Amino acid sequence: MNPRALPRFLAATTTALLIAVLGTPIPAVAAPGPVIEPVRECGDELEQRFDLPGATTHVTSAEEVQANDQSEPAYCDVHGYVEPAVTFQLRLPLQTFTGRYVQHGCGGFCGRISKLPFPDCGGDLGGDVAIGATNDGHVSQGLEEQWAANNQAARNDYFYRAPHVLSVAAKRIITEFYGTPPKRSYFSSCSNGGREGLLLAQRYPHDFDGIIAGAPAHAMGPLFGVYAPWLARTNTAANGEPIITSDKLPALHKAVVAACDRRDGLADGQIDDPRDCRFDPVQVQCPAGTDQPHCLTPRQVAVARALYAGPKDPNGRRLYPGWQTHGSELGWDGIITPSAGLGGNSFAAWLGDNYLKYVGFPIGTPHSSLAEASFTAAEFHRLTAEGVKGNAMSLDLGAFRRAGGKLILWHGWADPQLPATATVDYYQRLSERNGGLRETQRWARLFMVPTMSHCGGGYRLSEFDPLRELVAWVERGAAPDRVIAVGRDAQGAVSRSRPVFPHPLVATYDGTGSIDHAANFVPTPPRRPSSDTIRWIGSHLHELPGPVAP
Incomplete structure (x- = not known):
């Protein structure tokens, strides 16, 4: 052939x-369905309490927002909360709704409601869906997530309850506003x-x-409580300084792509499947006694090898089903290396430390921290009691x-x-x-x-x-x-x-x-x-x- x-x-x-x-x-x-017009005014009459099973809901405000240069439709901006503290926002189109509800999730430790853009579902009308989001039941406290320290209800809202009760509340409010429940969610x-x-x-x-x-x-418990702390500790020297620094990442990434680009049969400057990549960072090791931005010191080579291998306990058992993939090196900047926006910490250090201090262990039991974390089977299993509440495994x-x-x-x-x-x-x-x-x-x-x-x-x-x-x-x-x-x-x-x-x-x-x-x-x-x-x-x-x- x-x-x-x-x-x-x-x-x-x-x-x-x-x-x-x-x-x-x-x-x-x-294709969307026909437009569904509201049957209620967007205003005071929508501000009410809804006694829903397990999700008592309060609408605290409902205000009309005019269309924005045709990029967004006119909508009813609804704010409220589900008891005890699951704050939410809904955006209900006034003239373009066709029966779909789209709910967004929340990243990290949440504690805020992200901006809610109207998504494109493939119809001719802009903003033909109702959208909603929640803060997951708490307010973010900046660099310290102390909201979870002694509040099991807030933890449970974050772990599993908030997205569910928002779906219940949103469908009830949509039904009230349009006179019919959403056709699809x-x-x-x-x-x-x-x-x-x-x-x-x-x-x-x-x-x-x-x-x-x-x-x-x-696998939230193992990810936040083991993998993130392990990333941070692996790249931190005894004096607290990072071992691999951000200025080394472009050279490492360039070498990885050069070594593995053609593994998929096409030289296109990208690695399609990093599992096919065979690269040892010793290939970019600096000459003995030197340290330059275009190469890694022997200690940096050892750390890079560890990051590509993933965390294991002293007996060689994997503590998480993952590792840094070849091709991800540019993304280590701020995740594994320090970030000015996190007070000089890496994201992994911030995430792991907060989880171990405030979230990862049952209230009333000894907690841990990034500095105290130990990567053992015993510590892994100690994290399980609380972690299973948030895992989606x-x-x-x-x-x-x-x-x-x-x-x-x-x-x-x-x-x-x-x-x-x-x-x-x-x-x-x-x-x-x-x-x-x-x-x-x-x-x-x-x-x-x-x-x-x-x-x-x-x-x-x-x-x-x-x-x-x-x-x-x-x-x-x-x-x-x-x-x-x-x-x-x-x-x-x-x-x-x-x-x-x-x-x-x-x-x-x-x-x-x-x-x-x-x-x-x-x-x-x-x-x-x-x-x-x-x-x-x-x-x-x-x-x-x-x-x-x-």
Whole structure:
């Protein structure tokens, strides 16, 4: 066979596979329904108490906001809280609502309501959905998360209750305002919000018709209590100074990409799957007795090797199902190296220290700190009692599946905060529990985005949003066979687009046209099958159901 014809042959073969396994590809755009007009005024009459089971709700304000230069529709800006302290905001379109509700999650330790942009669900009308978000039941206190120190109710709201009670409250308020409940409800978020998405599918399977869980912090206890502190301690010298400094990261990253770029068969300046990369940082070690920005000292080489390997206990057992992936090095800046915005700490140090001091252990029991953390099996298990309340690790999503729910998981391969391998591990276990990959892909699919950092950004591809595909899947049965990721140049123009196919399929250049255009890539199986299940000390946590709020 002509070598240049091979990609076309693979494309035809894989298309047949896609039709057999994933279903015939259908355009992702889902048309909205007719506009639903409000039946209540946006104002004082909406400011009331709703006695909902387990979610007593108070609307404290409702004000009209005019359309903003056609970029946002006119809407009713609703604020309130669910007892005791789950503060929320809803934005209810006045003239463009077509029946969909989209709820966003909250990142990090939350404690605030993020800005709520109206999403694009593929319709002709702008802002045709109602949207909502919550602060997860507490107010952020800056660099110290002391809100959790002695307040179990606030912890529980953050761990699992807040996203659920907001869904209950929002649907009731939408019904009051429009005279009808939402036709479809969706949840879309990333990071801690991705954890909330998985948690909702596991514990509250009837809250949402479709869920997007991006870069989910699903193993929250081990991630916050072990992995983050380990990152910080691994890169900190005895005098408190960082070992690998930010100025060394560009040279390390450049060497990694140079070594592994062609592993996928295409020289395009990016690593598509870091699991195929074989790179030892000794390749960029400085000459003996020197220390320059373009190379690593022997001590820095040792730290880089450790970061690529991940945390283990003294007996060699993995303490977390992840590590820093090859290609993630630019993202270490501020995550593993110090950040001025966090008082000179790295994000990993700040996250780990606050979790160990205020969140990670039962109230009234001895806590820990970044300085006191020990990476042992005993300390890992000591974190479990409280950690399971916030973990979203259960593999039992049967009720969500039977209710017709659809789940999209996604993760950036170059994520420095939440290792992408942990999400791949979870999906592998989920598939094994639910009848294999083919059966699982009928209702849950994973998309792994090359070069993307944490929830966005990255050195080639930086934007990824599968909401339109989720809506089409739920409302038209059009299971997503690809989602387009894009990267942008300094002026904001799209510099590269690539299709991301359902895992484990990968994008392969078809041999024609620009390598920066998504249309010139086809889905193919990975070059070599890989076992995505990771053996680690917390594997049993997948069998522990989390608590469910009333």
